Amino acid sequence: MYEVGFIFDLDGVIVDTAKYHYLAWKKLANELGFEFTVDQNEMFKGVSRKRCLEILLDIGNINATQEQFDKWMVEKNLDYLDYINKMDESEILPDVQRILKYLKKQNIPIALGSASKNAKPILEKVKLLEYFDFIVDGNSVTKAKPDPEVFLIAAENMGLMPENCIVFEDAVAGIEAANNAKMISIGIGEEKILKEADFNFNDFTEIDLSFIKKLLNNK
Ligand code: B16
Ligand code: MG
Numbered sequence: 596m597y598e599v600g601f602i603f604d605l606d607g608v609i610v611d612t613a614k615y616h617y618l619a620w621k622k623l624a625n626e627l628g629f630e631f632t633v634d635q636n637e638m639f640k641g642v643s644r645k646r647c648l649e650i651l652l653d654i655g656n657i658n659a660t661q662e663q664f665d666k667w668m669v670e671k672n673l674d675y676l677d678y679i680n681k682m683d684e685s686e687i688l689p690d691v692q693r694i695l696k697y698l699k700k701q702n703i704p705i706a707l708g709s710a711s712k713n714a715k716p717i718l719e720k721v722k723l724l725e726y727f728d729f730i731v732d733g734n735s736v737t738k739a740k741p742d743p744e745v746f747l748i749a750a751e752n753m754g755l756m757p758e759n760c761i762v763f764e765d766a767v768a769g770i771e772a773a774n775n776a777k778m779i780s781i782g783i784g785e786e787k788i789l790k791e792a793d794f795n796f797n798d799f800t801e802i803d804l805s806f807i808k809k810l811l812n813n814k
Contacts, residue, residue, distance in 0.1 A: 597701065597702075597703055597811050598755065598759055599703065599755070599759045599760065599761060599810065599811055600703065600704040600705070600706060600749075600750065600753040600755045600759065600760050600761070601698055601703060601704070601705050601706070601760070601761050601762075601763070602705075602706045602707070602708040602746055602749045602750075602760055602761070602762045602763070602773075602778070603705070603706070603707055603708065603727075603762075603763050604641070604707075604708060604709055604762070604763060604764045604765060604766070604769050604783075605707060605709035605711055605714050605717065605718075605732075606640070606641070606709065606710075606711060606765070607640060607641075607765030607766060607783065607784065608688070608691075608763050608764065608765050608783050609687065609688060609691050609718075609721070609723065610682070610686050610687060610688060610717060610721055611686070611688060612678075612679070612711075612717065613636065613639075613640060615675055615678035615679065616636070616639060616647075616675060617631075617633060617636040617639075618674070618678065619671045619672075619674040619675040619678070620636065620639065620647065620651055620671060622671075622674055623651070623667055623670060623671050623674075624651060624654070624655060627655055627657055628655070629654065629655040629656075629657075631651065631654065635654060638650055640765065640766040640767075640768075641710055641740050641764070641765070641766025641767070641768040641769045642710065642739065642740075642766075642768065643710050643733060643739040644668060644671070644672065644712065644733070645668065646739060648664065648667060648668055648671070652664075672713075675713070676713065676716075679713060679716060679717055679720060680720070682717065682720040682721055683720065683721065683722075684721050684722050686721055687721050687723065688798060688799065689798055689799060689800050690798065690799035690800045690802070691723075691799050692723075693799065694799055694802060694807065695723065695726045696726075697804060697807060698726075698807070699726055701811070703811070704728050704729070704753040704754075704755070705726055705727055705728055705729075706727065706728060706729040706730070706731060706749035706752060706753055707727050707729070707730045707731060707732065707749075708731050708745045708746045708749045708762065709731070709732045709733065709745070710732070710733050710736075710739060710740060710745070711732055711733050712732060712733035712734050713733075714730060714732035714733070715730055715732065718730070728752075728753065729749055729752040729753060731745050731746075731748045731749045731752065732745075735748060736748065739768075740766070740768040740769050740771070740772035741768045741769075741771035741772045741775060742772060742775070743757075743772050743773070743775040743776030743778075744772075745772065746760065746762055746772055746773055746776040746778055747776050750776070750778070757776045757777045757778050758777050758778065758779075760776070760778040760779070761778065761779045761781060761810055762776075762778050762779065762780050762781065763781050763783055764780060764781070764782060764783065764789075764792070765782070765783045765784045765789075767788060767789065767791070770782055770789050770791050770792045771791065773792075774791060779793050779794075779810065780792045780793045780794075781793065781794045781795070781796065782794070782795040782796070783796055783797075783798060783799070784797065784798075785797070794806075
C-alpha cells in the first residue's frame with residue numbers, strides 16, 4: 596500500500612493554455628492602447644487572474660477604477676473561454692496520459708492544484724477530469740502561489756501529510772509553493788528557470804516509470 600499522492604498543476608503541465616491566456620491579455624492591452632509581448636506573458640504563469648490584470652495595467656501605465664478593473668477581468672475571461680471551448684484531447688501535453696494512467700492503475704490519489712478558476716471545464720474539454728480524485732483550483736483558495744495553500748488543501752483532501760505529496764509544476768511561483776508546503780517538487784520546463792525544484796524534466800516524455808516507482812517506494 597502506497598501512502599503518497601500526486602498533485603498536478605494545470606497550465607504548462609497538463610495543457611498549454613498559456614498561449615490562450617496570452618492572446619486574451621494581448622487583445623485587452625491592444626484595446627487599451629499598448630503592446631503586450633510573449634516575453635511579458637512569462638510573468639503571468641501560475642499567477643492569479645486578478646494579479647495578472649494588475650501587472651498588465653502597470654505595463655500600460657493605466658489607472659483603473661474598480662468598475663473598469665472588474666469589467667476588464669470579465670472581458671478577458673470571456674475571450675479566454677472562447678479559446679477553451681475549442682479545446683480537445685489533442686492539446687494534452689506529451690505523455691501526461693501515460694503518467695496519469697500508471698498512477699490510476701496503482702490506485703495512487705491524484706489531485707489538481709491550479710490557480711485557474713477555469714480548471715474544471717478545461718479538464719472536461721480535454722477529457723481528463725475522470726483521472727482526478729480532487730480538484731483544488733482558483734475557486735478554492737484565498738492565497739495565490741507561492742503561498743502553499745492550494746497544495747496544502749490538496750494534501751488534506753487526499754488525507755496525506757504534505758511531505759508525502761509530489762507536485763508537478765511549470766511556474767517558479769508554483770515550485771516555491773510546493774517547497775513552502777514541504778512537498779517534493781518536480782519542475783516541468785527549463786531547469787535554469789525552475790532551479791529550486793527537487794527534480795527537473797523538460798516534459799513528461801523524459802519521466803520513466805522507474806522514476807515514479809522510486810518516488811512511490813521511498814515513502
Ligand atoms: P484563470 P496554473 C494559471 O494556471 C495560469 O498559469 C495563469 O497564467 C492564470 O492567470 C491563472 O491560472 C488563472 O487562470 O484566469 O483561468 O482563473 O498554471 O496555476 O494551472
Ligand atoms: Mg502552471
